[in-house]
Amino acid sequence: MNETSIKILAVGILLTLVGPMADAARVSAADQIVREAELKRVEVINRIAPTVVAVFAKGGAGGGSGVLISKDGVALTNFHVVSGLGPFMKCGLNDGVLYDAVLVGIDPTGDVALIKMLGRDDFPIATLGDxxxxxxxxxxxxxxxxxxxxxxxxxxxxxxxxxxxxxxxxxxxxxxxxxxxxxxxxxxxxxxxxxxxxxxxxxxxxxxxxxxxxxxxxxxxxxxxxxxxxxxxxxxxxxxAGRVVDHATLGATVTTDSDGGVVVNGILESSDVYRRGLRSGDELVSFAGRPIHTVNQYKNILGIYPKDWMLPIVFRHEGERREIHARLRGLHAKSELMPNAPKRPQQPPPKKGKDGKPEKRPDQPLPPRPDPQAEALKKAIPEEWKSWFIAKTGYANYRFNQLEQDRVFAPLKSLGDFASATGSWRLTGQSTAGDKFELTLAVKGVGLEIRDSAFFQQLEDSDAADEPPGTGGFLIAAHQLRLLLSKGSSAFTECFYFGSEPLDGRGELVDVIVTTLSAVDSRWFFSRASGQLVGLDSRLHEDEEACSVRFDGWNDFGGRRLPATWQVRSGEKEFAILKVSKADLAGKK
Amino acid sequence: MSIKCRLMQFAICILQFAICNAFLTSETSAQTTRETIAAVQPKVVKIFGAGGIKGLASHGTGFFVSKEGHIATIWSHVLDADVVGVVLSDGRRFTAKVLGAEPQLALAVLKLNNADGIEFPFFHADEAISAGSGTRVLGFSNMFNVAAGDEPVSVVHGVIAAKTTIEARRGVFDSPYSGPVFVVDGVTNNSGAAGGVLTTRDGLLLGMIGLELRNAKSNTWMNYAIPVKELSSSIGQIISGKFEQKRDPRSDDTEPSAKPRRYKPLDFGFLLVPDVVDRTPAFIDSTLPDSAAAKVGLKPDDLVLFVNDELIQSCRALQDAIGRLESGDQLRLVVRRGNELVNVEMLVPKKREKE
The missing domain is CATH 2.40.10.10 (Trypsin-like serine proteases)
Structure with a gap:
């Protein structure tokens, strides 16, 4: 046997040996990967299972599922799960314990509900992803x-x-x-x-x-x-905040034009988008920062936003690209959103599609099923939980709105004692344009002198007017501030905590309080970081442009803190930026 | 250098080679599912055509099989329109016409209109592979027309549960296709899913998702795909224009037929009503005097319900069932006469070969 043939033989032997060995190594490596993946799954499941909620109707008439998102027991579920269950229900966790739970808020359009499980402040919670x-x-x-x-x-x-x-x-x-x-x-x-x-x-x-x-x-x-x-x-x-929330609509309808663009084909003249310049025939370019190519896509994006949010919209008007920020309208009338109104939604008859054929509707919400363990759940709500529910028209559970109002209003008290300042308030200073101004907030009227002009709004027996003209009613807005500082929520016929929204559609998320007095609706914005009031939008009439006042910095004027800088504008039109240098608040300090 | 030394070197070399090899294999299969899906979706299209009434979907799925815009899809009622709409994964819209079809394989090939000069990502149908039980697969389809907008089709995952054949039998499994299939454990076959693709986790083409198929006995649904290997030559022929449609063996033409036609009702002395529609009920039109049928008392207007315990839903089904009989069998019929059910039995007569 010569050297070459030995080599060949050796190769042969080695191949037969190495082949299966390598295969075996591969198989066991694959097994290892499978095993590791399995262990990872088990780890994930063990970690998240404690956050998963089994929801039962009181009396066990039905149920569904849910998931805990905050340690105090707030959990998410579907609206169609809690609809018809009443304010209290039972919820089980994988610790085997059945907890009492109370309804917090509902979103009938989006099919979401928030409930709060009671009895612990250390519930296991899920981490929110993106x-x-x-x-x-x-x-x-x-x-x-x-x-x-x-x-x-x-x-x-x-x-x-x-x-x-x-x-x-x-x-x-x-x-x-x-x-x-x-x-x-x-x-x-x-x-x-x-x-x-x-x-x-x-x-x-x-x-x-x-x-x-x-x-x-x-x-x-x-x-x-x-x-x-x-x-x-x-x-x-x-x-x-215990609310019955609504989704947004633009106040305009869109269609696909012959070039495939998404074009406005109908618009409400009372809508914010109309006031900001959107017109029939304009082409939508983007909505809330996402480009729009089809009507479907537009509906898809619009649907995830709440009523009353302000969002950026880009459109093309006669070839010119424009960007606006507009406040969105609600999809439903207030009366439609009463807690008792949208019970179990009925399947509507199939709509006719474009081609006259009925649209298919294969997709339905999953209804709760009757529960065989009903008997165990037929316990009355313990006396200790009853305070967690306050019925009020327009709310799912007003108790939670009260809690939020208390939280947001709390920092106002530290601004000083305004209730005792019962006389006229006189704020003077200079605008950034160099004009001296004097703002007088009296009990019977509000006045502003600036640029050699004087504006006046009578408060008794007089309609609220757009004074100074084009500001959306700055004088009324200033009066709202005085009311809030001196009397708090009791100054208004209606006052509720709205939730949060991005300030002006582009800024940080702010807490929002909404107040109503006569026809005047005001939205008050509070910084979530500092708790400070950063501005308000006051609207003289539902379908008119609001007066927007944004505050920057609060200065101490003799023991009471007032905004140092007032930026006053209506829509995109700025009136003035007022810098207050002196404030005289008649009355005790 | 001693032989021993050289042997060692060889061994090391070969070990290294084996390790490298193992590495390469694992690397090629390390393509992520996201990447696979991103590569497959542009090759899958949504098809809109006839339907929309009586629970029939007017949407379906297809996949590109040429860069010029040929699309393979399922042969179904959706294509019963003068022109069908095709929407690509990126929302581009085209019309298409049916270029050719092979109903026996449940296959149709479409060609996009006004697509000259555009190149489309496509599957090489002749490179479709086969796979056995346990292979992890992905199904891509326009199921339920969920992807109604300018969006790619839905993706589901599963494992090949079996590679088998389904038989087109009227009655229990009224399948429009008979032949080899991949059976999948995931829910791949929904309304509008037919014509979609089944691929490996690496995106290699395996099969075309078939029409929904229900077991009437258990009210369960089967999820399956037709191997594209079975379709590729027909696809190629239709595209090249050399296609000659094979005859449907289920049609009444006797030659060539995969189904035996050893006996006819006339061999037992009865005739059926004219077979005018797809499922003409199997009514007896007349019996011959002194025939076996006459002797057991069969009468005109008897409706044949069962042949040897097999449910009979049409004249054709009866002819198929009788055609399968063997000399010396018993032929048991259950017929409905007015409101009563009548059982009769006849001996299958001897027959000369090649009549």
Missing amino acids: SDKLEIGDWTYVMGNPFLLATDFQPTVTYGIVSGTHRYQPPAGTWLEYTDCIQVDTSINPGNSGGPLFNSVGELVGINGRGSFEKRGRVNSGAGYAISINQIKFFHDQLK
Whole structure:
């Protein structure tokens, strides 16, 4: 045997040895990867399962799922789960304990509800994720109580992928519209409604609420839908405040033109967008910072925003590109939003599509199912929880609005004793344009002298007017401030905490209080960081441009703190920036 | 250098090679699901055509099989329109016409109109692969028309549960397609999903998602895809214009037929009513005097319900069932006469080969 043949033989032997060895190594490496993935799943599930809520009607007439998002027991679920349950319900966690819970706020359009579980201040909570970062193919966990299986409240886990993002699922009438939602092939069945959709690392990215069923009966058919957590974040502070919230509409209708652009084909002249220059025939370019290419896409984006938010809109008017910030109108009339009005939404008759064919409606919210464990739950609400619910027309639970009002108004007290300043208030200084001014806030009227002109608004037996003209009624706005400082919420016929919104549609999130006195509606903006009042929008009439006053810095004037700089404008038109150098508040200090 | 030394060197070399190899393999399969989906979705289109009444969807799915805009899809009622609409994953809209079809394979090929000069991302149908049970797969389709806007189709995941054949039998499994299929454990086959694609997790083309298929007995639904390997030659022929449609073996033409036609109702002495529609009920039109049928008492207007315990829903189904009989079998019929059910039994007569 020569050297070469030995070599060949050696190669042969080695190949037969190394081949299977390498395969074995590969297989065990693959096993290792599978095992690690499995361990990771188990870890994630163990971490998030304690946050998953099994919701039962008091008396056990139905139920669904939910997820805890704050340690004091605030949990998210679907509106269609709590609708009809009344203010109190029972909620189980995987510790096996059944807790009492109270309804906090509802969003009938978006199919979201907030409840508060009672009895602990250290509930386990889910971490909120960013649903816009989800991509098709990402793994997701659905957890909840499908078919109300979990008698020990241990949630059922299903695992699947994101099938589609930014999906639109049409409403039933105007309720339960799923816009910009997440589509998953993760099993969602009746009873999963209101439960969490988690991403692969266990962050909460959505609330499950409906599925496509069509002809296969009411069980998972490979297409489930979750409301994006990013949409819910916009509404969270409003829901937390016990409100019945509404979604936004532009006040204009759009259509696709022959070139494929999205064009305004109808507009309400009383709408904010109209006042800011949007006209029929204008082409929408972007909405809330997202480019618009189709009507569907526009509806999808609009649907995730709350009524009364101010948002940036870019459009093309006669070829010219314009950017505005406009306040959005509500989708529903106030009366439609009464807690008792939109009970269980009825499926409307199929709408006729464009081509005259009926539109298909395979996708329905998952109804709660009757619960076999009803008897255990037939306990009356303990006396100790009764104070957690206050019924008031227009609210899901007014108790929570009171709490928020108290929180937001608290810093006002530290500004000084304005109640005792019962006489005329005289503020003097100079505008940034160099004009001297004098603002007088008296009991019977408000006056402003500036640039050799004098403006006056009588307060008794007189209609509120746009004074100075073009400001949207600055004098009335200044009077609102005096009322708030001296009398607080009791100065107004109506006062509620709205929630949060981005200041002027572009700034930081601010807390918003809304007050009404006669026909004058005011929105008060409070910094969330400092608690300080940063401005107000006061509107003389619903369909008119508001007077916007923004405050910068509060100075001490003899023991009372007042805004140092007042920026006064109406719409996009600035009137003046007033710098107060002296303030005389008659009355005791 | 001693032989021993050289052997060692070889061994090390080969080990290194084996390790490198293992590395390469794992690297190629390390394409993420996100990347796979991003690569497949532009090749899948939404199809809008006829339907929209009586629970029939007017939407479907297809996939590009050429860069010039040929689309393979399922042969279905959606294509029963003069022109069908096609929406691409990025929202571009086209019209298309049916270039050719192979109903036996449930296949149709469309060509986009006004697409000259545009290149489309596409699947090489002749490079479709096969895969066995346990293979992880993705299904891409316009199921439920969820992706109604300018958005890509839905994606679902699953595992191939079996590679098998389905038979087109009227009655229990009234399948429009018979032949080999991949059966999937995920819910791939929904309304409008047919014509979509089944791929591996690496995006390699496996199959075309079939029409919804329900088991009438258990009211369960089957999720399956037709291997594109089975379709690729027909796709190629339709695109090149050399296609000759095969005859549907289920049609009444006897030759060539995959189904045996050993016996006819006349061999038992009865005739059926003229077969005028797709599912003409199997009514007896007449019986011959002194025939086996006459002897057991079959009468005109008897409706045949069962042949040897097989549910009969049409004249064609009856002909198929009788055609399958063997000499010496018993033919048991259940017929409805007025409001009563009548059982009859006849011996299948001997027959000369090649009549």
